[in-house]
Amino acid sequence: xxxxxxxxxxxxxxxxxxxxxxxxxxxxxxQAAEKATEAxxxxxxAAGAYVPMKPVPGIGQPVDGGIGFQQQFSPNxxxxxxxxxxxxxxxxxxxxxFVLGLLMWVAYRYRQGKNPVASRTSHxxxxxxxxxxxxxxxxxxxxxxxxxxxxxxYKPAPENALTVKATGNQWYWTYxxxxxxxxxxxxNMLPDDEAVKRGEPAKLAVDNRLVLPVGEPIRLQTxxxxxxxxxxxxxxxFKLDAVPGRINEKVLxxxxxxxxxxxxxxLCGARHGYMPIAIEALPxxxxxxxxxxxxxxxxxxxxxxxxAAPxxAAPxxVxxxxxxxxxTESAAPAA
Ligand SMILES: [Cu+2]
Numbered sequence: 001x002x003x004x005x006x007x008x009x010x011x012x013x014x015x016x017x018x019x020x021x022x023x024x025x026x027x028x029x030x031q032a033a034e035k036a037t038e039a040x041x042x043x044x045x046a047a048g049a050y051v052p053m054k055p056v057p058g059i060g061q062p063v064d065g066g067i068g069f070q071q072q073f074s075p076n077x078x079x080x081x082x083x084x085x086x087x088x089x090x091x092x093x094x095x096x097x098f099v100l101g102l103l104m105w106v107a108y109r110y111r112q113g114k115n116p117v118a119s120r121t122s123h124x125x126x127x128x129x130x131x132x133x134x135x136x137x138x139x140x141x142x143x144x145x146x147x148x149x150x151x152x153x154y155k156p157a158p159e160n161a162l163t164v165k166a167t168g169n170q171w172y173w174t175y176x177x178x179x180x181x182x183x184x185x186x187x188n189m190l191p192d193d194e195a196v197k198r199g200e201p202a203k204l205a206v207d208n209r210l211v212l213p214v215g216e217p218i219r220l221q222t223x224x225x226x227x228x229x230x231x232x233x234x235x236x237x238f239k240l241d242a243v244p245g246r247i248n249e250k251v252l253x254x255x256x257x258x259x260x261x262x263x264x265x266x267l268c269g270a271r272h273g274y275m276p277i278a279i280e281a282l283p284x285x286x287x288x289x290x291x292x293x294x295x296x297x298x299x300x301x302x303x304x305x306x307x308a309a310p311x312x313a314a315p316x317x318v319x320x321x322x323x324x325x326x327x328t329e330s331a332a333p334a335a
Contacts, residue, residue, distance in 0.1 A: 050211075050286075050293045052198075053257070053280050053282070054199055054259070056258060058071075059258060059259075060073070060259055060260035060261055060279075061201050061204060061235070061260075061261045062201075062234075069081055069234065072235060072236075072237055073236055073254055073256050073260065074236045074237050074238070074252065074254060075152075075253055075255070076149070076152050076153055076237045076253075077236060077237030079149055079152060080149055080237055081237075083145050083146070083149060087145060088142070155251060156219075156249075157218065157219035158217055161218060161219045161251065162179050162212075162213060162218050162219065163178050163218075163221065164177055164212065164218055164219070164220055164221070165177075165178065165220075165221040165222070165247075166220065166223075166231045166277075167222075167223050167224070167242065168224045168225065168228075168229025168242035168264060169225045169226060169229075169275075170226050170227065170268060171268065171269060171270075171272065171274055171275040172188045172189070173186075173210070173231075173264075173275060173277060174186050174187070174225075177291065180296035180298065181296045181297035182296075183291060183294055183296030185209075185210065185294070186208060187206045187207065187208045187209065187210065187278070188206060188207050189203065189205070189206055189274050189276050190206060190207055200278075203274070203276060204261040204263070204276045204278065205261075206276055209259070209278040209279065209280040210277065210278065210280070211279075211280045211282060211287060211290050211291075212252070212254060212279055212282070212287065213281070213282060213283070213284045214254050214255070214256065214257045214281040214283055214284075215284075216253070216284070217252070218251065218252045219249055220238070220240070220249065220250055220252045221247050221248065222240045222242035222243075222249070223242055223243065223248070224245075227244065228241060228242065228243050228244070228266050228268065229241075229242040229264045229266050229268045230264060230265040231264070231277060232262045232263060232277070233261070233262030233277055233279060234262060235261075235262075236252060238262070239265060241266060242266075254281040257281050258281055259278060259280050260278070260279045260281065261276060261277065261279075262276065262277035262278075263275070263276050263277060264276075264277070
């Protein structure tokens with residue numbers, strides 16, 4: 001059973017109880033929620049030890065002879081790939097062919113041998129209006145989806161999202177999980193023979209992967225420990241600079257469980273090409289089991305407070321009605 005679901009239900013149940021028993025204090029509620037989370041975590045720990053997932057060939061990694069984008073596994077990735085494949089490429093192709101055709105036609109039709117007397121035409125209002133208006137319309141047509149893609153990429157993660165921080169070092173990555181007891185993972189590239197032995201692509205496989213839950217928004221933060229690096233995973237449409245002295249953040253949603261490879265994408269020194277990224281996306285319960293197996297905790301997750309929030313908001317809506325009733329009641333004896 002999905003642990004998030006489990007504790008959410010537990011949280012809602014407790015919240016409902018809290019509604020019924022008005023005397024149940026906030027602290028007692030928090031304690032009860034914590035116990036429910038603990039119980040869920042223990043159940044998850046018993047579910048089984050973590051075994052690194054095998055990657056699927058051609059998924060989440062480059063393919064031989066590939067010239068296009070990798071298959072996408074995030075909502076922004078689908079949108080951006082659609083924009084590239086269905087909008088930009090056709091527009092570029094049509095314009096390039098049109099200009100090429102025009103040039104060839106002019107060079108042939110108006111060659112000196114066939115056209116000894118050059119035209120003296122210098123203005124043509126219709127053509128001038130057309131060649132101004134048509135490019136403007138094309139650019140507006142591109143700008144609308146382009147700006148909306150930008151907006152989607154800048155949309156911050158929801159408040160209760162899991163936070164994970166990727167730190168670029170010369171020349172490896174460290175991943176920390178502040179929501180999971182500050183768990184930290186150091187990730188180094190595997191030697192080629194070891195990668196191949198494990199059925200993974202050489203120069204992309206790592207010893208310890210960045211394990212993330214699938215199907216939920218993740219607040220992925222990046223920072224550089226020494227120089228500027230960039231955290232980039234093509235199949236998740238994710239690229240974010242890791243700059244010393246500042247934290248960048250972007251939301252990441254991975255739609256499907258699997259292994260996704262990426263690389264540092266900012267020239268960061270001699271071994272820039274040897275600090276790959278390997279993300280393993282797991283269902284929530286398996287992710288929690290992995291966290292526990294690494295010595296982390298499930299404190300902020302699975303968000304009993306977040307699940308209780310709508311329930312907690314409900315009584316607020318009820319209050320005015322209750323107050324109204326009380327007011328009527330108190331007014332009644334006076335009448
Ligand atoms: Cu780097």
